[in-house]
Structures are given as structure tokens and as C-alpha cells.
Amino acid sequence: MSDVTLTEQAAGYEMQLTLTRQSQDVLLTLTGGDVSHYGVVTAVGSDGLHTIALPSRPGHVHQEGVLTEAIARILQPVLQGNAIITGGMHVNKISSVQMHAAFAMTKGLGQQAHDWLVAHPVAKISETFAK
Template identity: 55%
Template sequence: MSQTFVLTQAGFKLEAIIERQNQDVLIQLIGGDVPHYGVVTTVGPTTEPQTIALPSRPGHHHQEGVLTELMARLLKPVLQNNAVIVSGVHVNCIQPEQMQAMTGMVTTLSHEIGSWLTAHPREKVIERFAKR
């Protein structure tokens, strides 16, 4: 099952694509002029967000962790299990008002995702392990 949420504001589009496996959630937060994958943030109901930023160009790393960590903090209270947020958002020649809009857009998308997750819980599939 997957679900997509889209928000357009300040001259660019931000998209959140959600997929579920058991009670785990994968969220792709992508958008702008050059969608890509630049950071990975993980979070669970009992863990704090952890982020890995991939190299973007020589001497630099992707900065979307600011967005994914915000989303992780907002979603943490409604998670049934782990969430992985993969993100890449690049707006060419970004303007200050676009950077400012980005935080509000991520907050709005996070609330929409949280409402959807709450309305569509998953029953846990029980894992069984081999006996030795």
C-alpha cells in the first residue's frame, strides 16, 4: 500500500510518497527542480531521529536533514514501529522566502501523513524464528 501527498507553494512542489511494510513506514520526501536522494533519517516510537547526509558535491553534503528531522519529530508520536525518511529537495537558485516556506510545507505534509497513519493502522505480523 502506498499513499502520496503533494503540496505546491512558493513556486515549487514538495511530494511525500509513503509505503508500508508490516508496521514500518518508508517516506520519500522529494521535490523542487531536481528531486533526488540526499539524506536518510530513521526514527521509531522509542528512538530519536538519526540522519545520514550523503555527499552532494566536493566538500559539501546534502542539507535536507533539517526537513527530515522535523518530519521525524512530528511523526514519532503516531508511529507504530520504525520510519525511514529518504529525501532530496533542490530548488534552483532558491530564494529566502522559498526556504522559509519549506518548513511550513514539511509541517503540513507531516500532519497529513500523521493523520493518514493514524487512520490506517497496521496489525502487527508476528515474526517467528528458527529454534536451535
Template identity: 55%
Template sequence: MAEKTFAVTREGYTMQAKLSRENQDVLLEITGGDVPHYGVVTIVSPHQATQTIALQSRPGHQHQEGVLTERIAAVIAPALQNNAFIVGGLHVNRITKQQLAVAGAMAQALGEQVRDYLLAHPRDEVIEEFS
């Protein structure tokens, strides 16, 4: 398994992506801010529509990072050779309007870094054999 880390910093906080690969599949962990965590999963596949699952963050609320993981998913989709799981969660304590306003652009930039890396480093498919 190969791992690669990417990061974007703006308005006093960092959003990062840790990319892991198994065969032609991709696992991306999107974290950052003051409290990195896992709260959403976005599934990207050339064989089905993108889907996001958001877990509860506190009573009556769900994690909102799907907005970011779905943006990254849209950017990297053309570079995928097979499936991708994007797991994400970032929390900036007492986030300001300016910090919130740059989050989408940060996700876009992070997705572009990942996309460019995937395009530059394709994987040969390991063929599965079945009995």
C-alpha cells in the first residue's frame, strides 16, 4: 500500500488528504482544523452514482463535511481507475465567516492535487482469480 499526503492552508487552518491505494482502489482521508475526525463517507465509482453518508455529530445534527468530500469526489472522478472511498471530518473551533468561506476552494485545490497525482501515477491492475 502506497500513501501520499496533500495539504492546503488558508485563513489560519489546514485541510489535508491522506491517499492510500490498494490495487486500483483509492482511500482518501480528508481531515483538518482543530479537531480532525471522521464524520462522512463519500463513495465514488465509475460503476454507480456517487453517494455520501453523514453520521450524527451531536444530538439533532449531522456532520456537514459531505459538501467538501463531494467536491473532492467530483474533481478526482475523471482520474480514478476504479473505486474511491473518501472519509472526512474537520472542525475549526469557533470558525469565522472568512474561514468557512474558503473551505470549498480549499477542497477544490486539495482535489486537484490528488487528481494530478493519480493521473501521473496510474496503477497496473492486479487481476483477481476466482475458483
């Protein structure tokens, strides 16, 4: 399966959410702004959400977990398996308007991914395990 890339634009910048599927699991990558990177990882499973924020600069960690967790909550009801969401977007000298736009764009991207997953379910592959 090839990747699916969803986009949203507002307040002078763009955010992207790329979705890749392996069997019933999905990997989503949220990037955008002036400097895309990998700053947080949110895992979504039947046991809930788990987020790891990586260092951004001395004494600080990346804050994109608020965005990846918002996407996770939108997708969790329709996931067939697990999801890993990585996030990293930076807007240089971000304004209050641009910061608020990030939340709206994230919600839009999450809803687009939700709708795509609902429209493209996959059959469970039979797994066998050693004894």
C-alpha cells in the first residue's frame, strides 16, 4: 500500500499528515510549518494513549504531543489495530493566530484520516505463534 498524505492550510502555513498501513496497524506522521522534524511519538492501542516527548533544546521538550494526542482521540474509535503517531512541526516566531490555527488544522487532519480509515478497512491476517 502506498502512503496517503492529507493536508490543511491556514494562517500562512501548511500541515501534513501522512498515513502508512501495515496490516491493521497504521503509522501517521504529522509535519509542517517552517521546520518539519520528529519531536513526539504517541502510541495508540487498546490500553489507551502513550506519548513520549523528545528534547527540543536544553531544558525543553517538544510540545506537539497536544496535537498527536488530539489525532489519536479522533482515530481511536475506528482503529482496527494499533497506531503510532509521530509529530514535529515548527513555525518560526509563531503568532497566537498561527498557534490556534494548528489546533484547527490538526482536528481537520484527524477527521480526514478517520474518514479514510473508515472507507478503507482491511481484513485481519491470520497469525500463528510458536509453541
